[in-house]
Amino acid sequence: MIRINQLKLPVTHSTADLEHKIKKTLRLSSQEKFTYRIVRRSIDARKKPDIYYVYAVNVNVSKEEQILKKIHTPSVLSVREKNYQYPVSGDTPLLQRPLIIGAGPAGLFCAYLLTEMGYEPLVIERGKKIEDRMEDVENFWKTGVLDPQSNVQFGEGGAGTFSDGKLNSAVKDPSGRNQFVLETFVKFGAPEQILYDNKPHIGTDILSKVIVRMRKYLEEKGCQFFFECCAKDFIIENGGIRQIVCDKKTFDVQTVVLALGHSSRDTFEKLYARHISMEVKNFAVGFRVEHPQSMIDRAMYGADHFQGLPASPYKVTSNFPNGRGVYSFCMCPGGYVVNSSSEKEETVVNGMSYSGRNGQNANSAIIVSVTPADFGASDPLAGMRYQRKLEHAVYKLADGKIPQQMFGDYCNNVESRQYGDFLSSTKGAAQLSNLRGLLSSDMEQSFIAGMQHFSHIIPGFDRADAILSGMETRTSSPVRINREKNLESEIHGLYPCGEGAGYAGGIMSAAMDGLKVAEAIIQKYTNKRQIERNK
Incomplete structure (x- = not known):
């Protein structure tokens, strides 16, 4: 595959203009066929008011080696696309369904990967599903009457639901998690341009609809959500997490993902009271x-x-x-x-x-x-x-x-x-x-x-x-819940994750950390369904 960098075009260009530029750069004849994918698009405004879109594209064309031999410029090179690789399941039996606390980006993408791999996680969220949450938020803005459990900070999608919906991240990503997150958003209705825009965003209006579609997909595949269900206590026995006590239900657990938001202050207090290792940040x-x-x-x-x-x-x-x-x-x-x-x-x-x-x-x-x-x-x-x-x-x-x-x-x-x-x-x-x-x-x-x-x-x-x-005041979490190299805290089975736990700083980095924690669980455990199939 051929990568062309630094393709400059006027801001008013058409798709035909871009394709003509590709042909010209690769010196293709009018009869030669090719396909391409935009990898990145940014705006160059250094010489304003002359402003350009600058593209990087990957091009599939026959006789690639011959084309590269006749073009001697550093902006044209051969590349191999690297896709995200699903993890391989481990050997330790996982007899309880994984429990995820929080339905923000970290919790949702952790649930997404676990669900795709057949682990059928449970997700508890103190706030409401988006459809109801949006009504509560609009009511608060109009009347000033606050619902402490359903607001801009708490509810399905997390605090990022009521934001600019930025999807860029400074996190280095050799594993391809960033692209996987963007492709997942597109799968559930986000515009394809987020795959290549230098500073992608989708806005609160699109993001909220994407999250609803994502949740419904997960439910169809066996993931179960419990809204208006707040974790009140953590029962620890023999150095491991054993139960999560909510205001409505108690869950027996073997693995728990703490995908908290940065505003889960009562949960931070309970974790501290239970001597979960954390530090100020x-x-x-x-x-x-x-x-x-x-x-x-x-x-x-x-x-x-x-x-x-x-x-x-x-x-x-x-x-x-x-x-x-x-x-x-x-x-x-x-x-x-x-x-x-x-x-x-x-x-x-x-x-x-x-x-x-x-x-x-x-x-x-x-x-x-x-x-x-x-x-x-x-x-x-x-x-x-x-x-x-x-x-x-x-x-x-x-x-x-x-x-x-x-x-x-x-x-x-x-x-x-x-x-x-x-x-x-x-x-x-x-x-x-x-x-x-x-x-x-x-x-x-x-x-x-x-x-x-x-x-x-x-x-x-x-x-x-x-x-x-x-x-x-809530630019990031004021605490970090400590975790080891295997992403567990010192309490076995307890996985701090995402922004509230101190390991992310926005929608993308939180979602990527959710994938990272899901990978750690999958690589350690064989899920219950796999065990039953192997009997």
């Missing part, structure tokens, strides 16, 4: 910052709008002499700031986009790094308590609404009285306030310096009427 906190999307497009593309180009994302980062890192997180082009609270009298925000990314504003969390030194880490749950302290202070500022402030007013430490040249795009009620005093003075100065530094990259980033929303 660094994370970051800050504010959602809104700008007009047209301003971001102008900075990144050189004009307000280009036909054929999506709303532009951005990524900014900086480090300061005081050791603080300040950077953007979960940037949402054409998106909304959403009230993502999950506990009474505590307010937290996140960002969300629909697949079209056609909202008026861009928003991103601009966050400041936090270390155990900032909150006096006396035990593994100290970071969680720090998050709660911040969220309760934010709640009191606006009585449960999203407190907002203009950046200029934040710098001057005065309460905002009105918006500037653009209005905020939120899901959930908002109220103008003063966000100063929530962070330490050192963190506040780092945040301000970061905003000012980013204006050298994106002109106007530190504009006085940029809208800050408080606060983004």
